[in-house]
Amino acid sequence: MKNLSLSLLAALSILASCNNDENSNTEPEVVVNENPGTFKEIGSITIGGEAAAEISAYCEKTKRLFTVNNSGVNQIDVIDISDPTKPLKIGKIDLVSYEGAANSVSVFDGKLAVALESTVNKQGNGKVVIFNTSDYSLIKQVTVGALPDMITFSPDGKFIMTANEGEPNADYTQDPNGTISIIETSSYNVTTLDFTSFAGQAAALVKDGFRISKFAKTSFAQDIEPEYITISDDSKTAWVTLQENNGVAKVDLTSKTITAIYPLGLKDYNTTENAIDVSDSDSKIAFNPWKVKGLYMPDAISHFTLNNTPYFVTANEGDAREYTAYTDVKRMKNMTLDATAFPDAATLKLDTNLGRLNLVADLGDTDGDGDLDQMVSFGGRSFSIWNGNTGKIVFDSKNDVDKKTNELGTYDDKRSDDKGSEPEAVVAAKMGSQNILFVGLERSDAFMVYDATNPTSPQYLQTVKTGDAPEGILFIPASKSPTKRSLLVVSSEGDGSVKIYQPDLK
Template sequence: MKKLSISLLAALLILASCNNDENNGEPEVTVNENPGTFKEIGSITIGGEAAAEISAYCEKTKRLFTVNNSGVNQIDVIDITDPTKPAKIGKIDLASYEGAANSVSVFDGKLAVALESTTNKQGNGKVVVFNTSDYSLIKQVTVGALPDMITFSPDGKYIMTANEGEPNTDYSQDPNGTISIIETSTYAVTTLDFSSFASQAATLAKDGFRISKFAKSFAQDIEPEYITISDDSKTAWVTLQENNGVAKVDLTSKTITAIYPLGLKDFNTADNAIDVSDLDDKIAFNPWKVKGLYMPDAISHFSANNVPYFVTANEGDAREYNAYTDIKRMKSVKLDATAFPDANLKLDANLGRLNLVTDMGDTDGDGDLDELVSFGARSFSIWNGNTGKIVYDSKNDLDKKSNELGLYDDKRSDDKGSEPEAVYVAKMGSQNILFVGLERSDAFLTYDVTNPTSPQFLQIVKTGDAPEGLLFIPASKSPTKRSLLVVSSEGDGTVKIYQPDLK
């Protein structure tokens, strides 16, 4: 395809809004890029650990707004007018709002920040909205407990937060996990919980949905983690990480319409082979008689042939509190002798080091484990957005590709491997391109998911330490009129910017 003229590109840039979140429905400027050739073009370090967790981009100001919790409580403002030379030009101090930032999102000159309460983490959180040009306060509203992720809808009419509602360490306070929907025209807030699904708990559990045996109620145990919103701004999908599920939300009626249990992954196949020991002095991917809960963190979406799909980063996450913990080494659990007759399985070099979910696997209720269930699927998966059924799983590709590049961290083999943390699907030309961030392998991978049942691997690229947030800036909004990928890494506080080659 022919490149658009500079004047037309400029016109498109003027007309474009500032939305950066899950903006797959935007018309794309055609620049004929090769999505398998992203290279680092700029980098900035804004602090130490926890300094660069999530970033949002404003096209109007050509600025990134990045969460910085590295001994401070602020949003750092980074000018990327020249993305090869990102420069910190300001900050938004959040101390006066009695909340700590977990996530940010931008639309049309407005920055929305999700704040958990610093006076009582189990209390209600806030959404605070600022002007991106002068950082002035526009509005602050109350949402559910511990808002962990925030996003504008593509049309800008809604702000949504996933309110995780974690308990305190002795479980004396355990708020409901909730989803808040804010109408930006009035800043009216609707907060939804999951109590209406309690009657379905047994049915959901049969399909792999997990409610902790320590939970006081169904609604209290639900922990929403991350949100993606359809291009028409009518449907949202929300990961329920610890519960191994995804919720579907109708934004028009402001109701949760479904919970999709995600089931379990079988690691006892050649394609799903994993490394399970951090003490065997080698990296060896083998089939094991183990299953994994998908337990996704980030979620993104795209459409193919008019069918919606959502993609999950299957990280896995344990609950570890003084009153209750659900994680234990395999060598310290009691196994069913018929299901696991080989005592050598408990050796550290075999399955002994693997972290297991303690309240799953006793299928006959006799006090020993008949199956082994671990945290996470060490993969990304693609699911039908209408039915919640899986259409593709990356098997062990993330770990193996990391290992081929020399980035696989064997010290995480007993836990969640490369630990897929982030996913983002972007439209590049006629292709749907998926970016997957790996927290423990310090890398992102790109796949062409235009055919959702048969993704094609394109590239793996090293990042900063512990990449947490992936942000795609389409060419139509980019200061370079070229697509950019922004990777925020909380381990070393770096924000790195990548750009693909032209074809």
């Protein structure tokens, strides 16, 4: 009976996949009785060295992956995964002639969209170039904002969005506004939004935990750096991480306006459940409470909906600004601590304690007298779930990320003084009736799996080893998969590997 049931399920899966568009979260779910806590590697391919496999997108029509390759080349590598146990590189799309380098890719209905930062002038406008996934022919290229760092199709395919980071050059003589571009796929008309209209709210935002650098040469709109986008299932709302600013922007796709900025506030590491390992010079991994705060500073973002309430999920990596004209990171031992707030300053400054910890250099002097009244570090060393309507935190994984990777044996103690495991990627996916989260850890070379069916209390399922420095995580649901089984694709920029994982059946 078991084999007959599985055959029937497979047949239903095939029928369902023939009637659904790619990248749509609103399609009927194919019911495959899989155990989301049992993902195992089933296939792997290495396409180059460092920076060879940053982000991948999947085309259901051709059963191909399209993977960014910046390892001494400027191209998209094409990988056939019709048999995911034997991925095979079958071609490439050369990007040199487009005067841009790829940062991100996305696929919908046989079209590949590539986000290109300018190779002529990094602070100049970027491009989105759209190709046919079957023969790699050019469909269209359009202009977007400066340094498009991430690209995605909306679930209904009507929009392409880019998060345009707009980083400055080394001496800050050029600092473009951070922007968000919205492309209508019916006409390829582009609307690019900046944050100028929110400048009057700067003080209130900062008070609630938004971060604006104190560098005098930059304006509010220039300081904003959009990083990553997720779009609601109905394709009407987007949430965009503003990583260096410790915030998330909400975008109305119907009116093409930014409707809100959510400050994410500070995380308190002076609690047992948030205890962290802060030294790379103590020859041990020890999780202890410290009188330190953390800016969440998320990189990737994903979303899910439960009982008509939207939630967005963030991977709280953290990121410093390090330029010739302005650097916002400084070792704790090189900073002056307020004697009242930190009477044990001399002990705290030892390298085996907090001395090596990287702090945000221009935060923490709350009374303006030139010393630190609180210590603020980079990143949350966690993933978090937030209410998509209010921006209020619903759940944080506390110190689970670093503790679980330490148990796996992949935690890198040499990153303890910086941002720990550096959660970089996150994907929310539906598996049966469960909302499953996959969290990629750049410095611990692993991904974690959680069941977030209850958003206030996600359940840990497993931690899985990946390639070196996983950058992108791609979930392929059973309805689109070549095997009619759920697949997880992890692209790792440290070693240029693309690995494919599949769960067991229950």
